[in-house]
Amino acid sequence: xxxxxxxxxxxxxxAPEVAAASAAVRxxxxxxxxxxLDDAHPRILESNARDLExxxxxxxxxxxxxxxxxxxxxxxxxxxxxxxxxDLPDPVGQVVRGxxxxxxxxxxxxxxxxxxxxxxxxxxxxxxxxxxxxxxxxGNACVLRGSSAAIHSNTALAEVLRAGLCAQGLPADAVCxxxxxxxxxxxxxTRARGLVDLLIPRGGAGLIQAVVGDTQVxxxxxGVGNCHVYVDAxxxxxxxxxxxxxxxxxxxxxxxxxxxxxxxxxxxxxxLPRIGEALRQDGVTLRGDERAxxxxxxxxxxxxxxxxxxxxxxxxxxxxxSLDEAVAHIARHGTRHTEAIVTGDRAAARGFVAAVDAxxxxxxxxxxxxxxxxxxxxxxxxxxxxxxxxxxxxxLPELTTTKYVVEGDGQVRE
Amino acid sequence: xxxxxxxxxxxxxxAPEVAAASAAVRxxxxxxxxxxLDDAHPRILESNARDLExxxxxxxxxxxxxxxxxxxxxxxxxxxxxxxxxDLPDPVGQVVRGxxxxxxxxxxxxxxxxxxxxxxxxxxxxxxxxxxxxxxxxGNACVLRGSSAAIHSNTALAEVLRAGLCAQGLPADAVCxxxxxxxxxxxxxTRARGLVDLLIPRGGAGLIQAVVGDTQVxxxxxGVGNCHVYVDAxxxxxxxxxxxxxxxxxxxxxxxxxxxxxxxxxxxxxxLPRIGEALRQDGVTLRGDERAxxxxxxxxxxxxxxxxxxxxxxxxxxxxxSLDEAVAHIARHGTRHTEAIVTGDRAAARGFVAAVDAxxxxxxxxxxxxxxxxxxxxxxxxxxxxxxxxxxxxxLPELTTTKYVVEGDGQVRE
Numbered sequence: 012x013x014x015x016x017x018x019x020x021x022x023x024x025x026a027p028e029v030a031a032a033s034a035a036v037r038x039x040x041x042x043x044x045x046x047x048l049d050d051a052h053p054r055i056l057e058s059n060a061r062d063l064e065x066x067x068x069x070x071x072x073x074x075x076x077x078x079x080x081x082x083x084x085x086x087x088x089x090x091x092x093x094x095x096x097x098d099l100p101d102p103v104g105q106v107v108r109g110x111x112x113x114x115x116x117x118x119x120x121x122x123x124x125x126x127x128x129x130x131x132x133x134x135x136x137x138x139x140x141x142x143x144x145x146x147x148x149x150g151n152a153c154v155l156r157g158s159s160a161a162i163h164s165n166t167a168l169a170e171v172l173r174a175g176l177c178a179q180g181l182p183a184d185a186v187c188x189x190x191x192x193x194x195x196x197x198x199x200x201t202r203a204r205g206l207v208d209l210l211i212p213r214g215g216a217g218l219i220q221a222v223v224g225d226t227q228v229x230x231x232x233x234g235v236g237n238c239h240v241y242v243d244a245x246x247x248x249x250x251x252x253x254x255x256x257x258x259x260x261x262x263x264x265x266x267x268x269x270x271x272x273x274x275x276x277x278x279x280x281x282x283l284p285r286i287g288e289a290l291r292q293d294g295v296t297l298r299g300d301e302r303a304x305x306x307x308x309x310x311x312x313x314x315x316x317x318x319x320x321x322x323x324x325x326x327x328x329x330x331x332x333s334l335d336e337a338v339a340h341i342a343r344h345g346t347r348h349t350e351a352i353v354t355g356d357r358a359a360a361r362g363f364v365a366a367v368d369a370x371x372x373x374x375x376x377x378x379x380x381x382x383x384x385x386x387x388x389x390x391x392x393x394x395x396x397x398x399x400x401x402x403x404x405x406x407l408p409e410l411t412t413t414k415y416v417v418e419g420d421g422q423v424r425e
Numbered sequence: 426x427x428x429x430x431x432x433x434x435x436x437x438x439x440a441p442e443v444a445a446a447s448a449a450v451r452x453x454x455x456x457x458x459x460x461x462l463d464d465a466h467p468r469i470l471e472s473n474a475r476d477l478e479x480x481x482x483x484x485x486x487x488x489x490x491x492x493x494x495x496x497x498x499x500x501x502x503x504x505x506x507x508x509x510x511x512d513l514p515d516p517v518g519q520v521v522r523g524x525x526x527x528x529x530x531x532x533x534x535x536x537x538x539x540x541x542x543x544x545x546x547x548x549x550x551x552x553x554x555x556x557x558x559x560x561x562x563x564g565n566a567c568v569l570r571g572s573s574a575a576i577h578s579n580t581a582l583a584e585v586l587r588a589g590l591c592a593q594g595l596p597a598d599a600v601c602x603x604x605x606x607x608x609x610x611x612x613x614x615t616r617a618r619g620l621v622d623l624l625i626p627r628g629g630a631g632l633i634q635a636v637v638g639d640t641q642v643x644x645x646x647x648g649v650g651n652c653h654v655y656v657d658a659x660x661x662x663x664x665x666x667x668x669x670x671x672x673x674x675x676x677x678x679x680x681x682x683x684x685x686x687x688x689x690x691x692x693x694x695x696x697l698p699r700i701g702e703a704l705r706q707d708g709v710t711l712r713g714d715e716r717a718x719x720x721x722x723x724x725x726x727x728x729x730x731x732x733x734x735x736x737x738x739x740x741x742x743x744x745x746x747s748l749d750e751a752v753a754h755i756a757r758h759g760t761r762h763t764e765a766i767v768t769g770d771r772a773a774a775r776g777f778v779a780a781v782d783a784x785x786x787x788x789x790x791x792x793x794x795x796x797x798x799x800x801x802x803x804x805x806x807x808x809x810x811x812x813x814x815x816x817x818x819x820x821l822p823e824l825t826t827t828k829y830v831v832e833g834d835g836q837v838r839e
Contacts, residue, residue, distance in 0.1 A: 027780075031779065031780075110801060112799070112800075112801060116790055116794060118800060118801075120817075123782075125812050125813075126782070126812070208812055209812075209813065223641075224641060225641070227637075227638060227639070229811065229812070229813045231813075247835070250834075250835040253835060253837055254835065254837055256837075257837035257838055258837075261837070261838055262838075360832075364830050365445065366441075366445075368537075368540070368828075369828065370828065370829060371828070371829040371830075371831060372828060372829070372830050372831070373831045373832075373833070374830070374831070374832045374833065375832065375833045375834055375835055375836075376530055376831055376832070376833030376835070376836045376837075377836065377837045377838055379837070379838040380530060380831060380833075380836070380838060381829070381831075385526070385838070386526075386532060386829070387524060387526060387532075397643065398539050398540070398622055398623075398643070398826035399539075399623065399643045399645075399813060399814040399826065400813040400814040402826050402827055402828070402829075403534075403827075403828075403829045404829075412812035412813065412816050413816055413817075414782075414783065414784065414785070414786060414816070414817075415784060415785040415786070415795070415800070415816075415817045416778050416785075416786050416788070417785060417786070417787045417788065417790055417794060417795075418774075418787075418788040418789065418790070419787070419788065419789045419790030420664075420789055421661070421664040421667060421668065421789055421790070422789075422790045422791065422794070423667055423668060423670075423671035423672075423675070423790075423791045423793070424671055424675055424676075424791055424793040424794060424799070
């Protein structure tokens with residue numbers, strides 16, 4: 012058995028004990044893990060320094076170095092996040108629905124843990140702590156496969172988390188880190204049928220495609236967001252400017268940032284010069300069709316621009332002649348993540364909401380709101396862009412399944 | 426593009442129109458389809474006669490011939506099922522949850538159709554009508570791939586259903602039958618990424634494994650049921666006999682029938698002779714461990730018997746020495762479908778319910794109750810044995826996904 016499958020088997024063996032633990036024990040373990048983190052700053056930061064040194068030696072870009080960096084403040088924040096998680100309602104044991112049948116059978120559908128949740132992620136080592144906490148809170152064991160760039164940080168963090176679990180009497184294997192960060196280890200995870208109940212890839216399009224395109228274990232796709240802002244003919248232009256700037260520039264590196272601006276022809280003459288000027292002030296480069304080039308000073312866009320998730324300060328801009336054309340553009344180029352319309356026209360808003368197929372549709376609000384924290388879920392393990400099981404921000408309930416419990420007094424079928 | 430992908434593309438093109446149709450239009454189409462079926466008995470029965478003739482020529486077993494056979498009564502029943510479906514609550518547009526955030530954003534999570542639901546099934550041609558009806562009621566287009574044995578019946582049924590759709594002004598391609606019934610056509614369906622939103626295999630373990638083991642489209646596993654009845658030391662033996670006989674013999678060919686009986690050692694001396702005698706009267710063959718051979722007259726069981734879904738009048742029987750041993754046997758050999766305990770001991774019932782990992786756990790009731798109709802769902806497209814999206818009987822809500830609709834008045838993220 013390969014190392015990856017051995018790690019999965021250890022998590023699988025620990026899963027029943029995690030699932031059977033009371034909410035008090037699991038919440039206690041979250042606090043124990045947070046305390047263990049607080050006590051281990053020197054050791055974790057030393058490991059993190061080794062990762063940073065290697066990353067600098069490999070000439071990794073500054074953005075990656077920033078994501079990789081841990082410090083006292085960031086470690087304090089992840090420990091606090093574990094404590095906050097312990098205060099959220101326990102999803103395990105919730106009765107989703109129930110009824111008593113005419114024959115006297117009492118049926119209830121109860122939330123139960125999935126078992127083993129595996130996660131493949133890139134960059135930030137704090138995901139190691141977040142994912143372990145979310146899995147534990149929802150009664151699951153977890154298998155974590157972080158990036159090679161963060162391997163020393165992740166190893167130190169996982170050891171500290173495991174010590175926290177043991178302190179609370181839970182099995183250390185409730186949190187398992189895969190030491191192998193090769194591409195092959197991801198492939199092996201997709202083959203761990205019967206050992207992994209859910210595999211979540213979180214990262215760039217390449218990683219997600221590598222997992223989703225060929226898997227034998229259940230997967231939830233997360234994250235790729237080619238999000239659009241459509242400014243309708245009946246838009247309040249000040250609102251449209253505010254939303255477009257926020258959607259593009261407030262934090263361009265995340266999946267719910269906008270990548271394409273669609274502008275109705277009826278307001279293009281006034282809105283495009285205005286938004287072009289405003290976005291230039293934000294440092295945004297525009298790539299547009301002919302009218303956007305003429306009116307907003309955009310560079311010429313190529314065919315690929317409409318399908319590109321830039322994740323930086325670049326925005327594609329196109330003029331459309333109707334709501335239908337905007338919807339058709341989104342259907343063709345969108346990734347079903349988040350789409351926004353800015354309009355004062357009730358019919359246009361209703362038409363857009365009905366016709367656009369996406370995890371989240373915004374009316375007069377920034378695309379940036381698609382987020383578990385913003386939605387009030389208290390925690391988020393990712394944003395699903397698929398249709399089965401979970402769509403949009405995934406909180407604790409999405410890390411569970413259900414079981415029907417049927418109680419009778421001897422009923423049989425006629 | 427292959428024939429299969431062409432068919433999927435036609436359904437995909439029809440899907441938005443089905444999704445946008447009002448409940449009244451979709452319910453009207455269900456009635457139009459039922460009326461079209463009523464009017465087409467001669468044509469359908471003629472096609473069915475061709476299938477039956479071919480099946481007899483191939484010496485297919487009597488059970489298959491029976492499942493393949495349509496007659497006036499069966500056709501009337503499937504048409505009535507479509508009408509009954511129209512009376513069920515519309516799942517599309519249901520608001521699953523909603524809230525108003527402190528910043529004034531109004532969020533609601535709304536049920537929307539999946540898009541294209543594909544189904545691969547064996548044997549019975551009535552599934553063609555059931556699946557088309559369930560897909561339409563839930564706002565989806567469907568792609569149907571039935572067995573070669575039923576190809577003439579299925580073709581006639583699909584043509585009639587499509588005529589019914591047209592009569593109501595909906596696109597005929599909302600119901601598409603794949604004419605190719607080769608093994609390769611199933612493989613092609615699993616490759617229809619972007620065209621098929623959900624693929625449901627319904628049939629034997631071989632078919633399900635062929636689909637699930639290597640797919641690029643989202644799949645829900647259905648049906649394989651190696652179900653157990655565990656008779657605890659504290660069981661009412663008359664109840665245990667009634668439940669065991671019902672679970673095994675009332676309809677042995679279905680997935681929620683029991684395949685293994687586990688008997689606590691403490692009551693084996695009295696219960697095994699009794700149940701052996703009773704099951705023999707029902708025509709059941711027993712295969713058991715040494716005590717079951719001695720006490721219930723069972724034939725010797727081999728290792729494979731504990732993993733076999735007989736789907737006929739055969740039952741494996743084993744004596745266990747504790748609840749834990751029963752649970753461990755089920756964890757090792759069960760297929761996570763339905764597991765039953767018969768006991769008067771409250772602690773044993775609670776322990777069994779908590780420890781057994783299955784779609785449905787029965788306490789003092791027959792395994793045969795795991796069924797959408799019995800659960801009061803009004804309709805069922807299959808019984809999911811997986812943990813994501815749907816687990817247990819799948820009704821109309823399980824054929825939908827959700828979309829978050831967020832309405833604001835210009836909110837942006839700070």
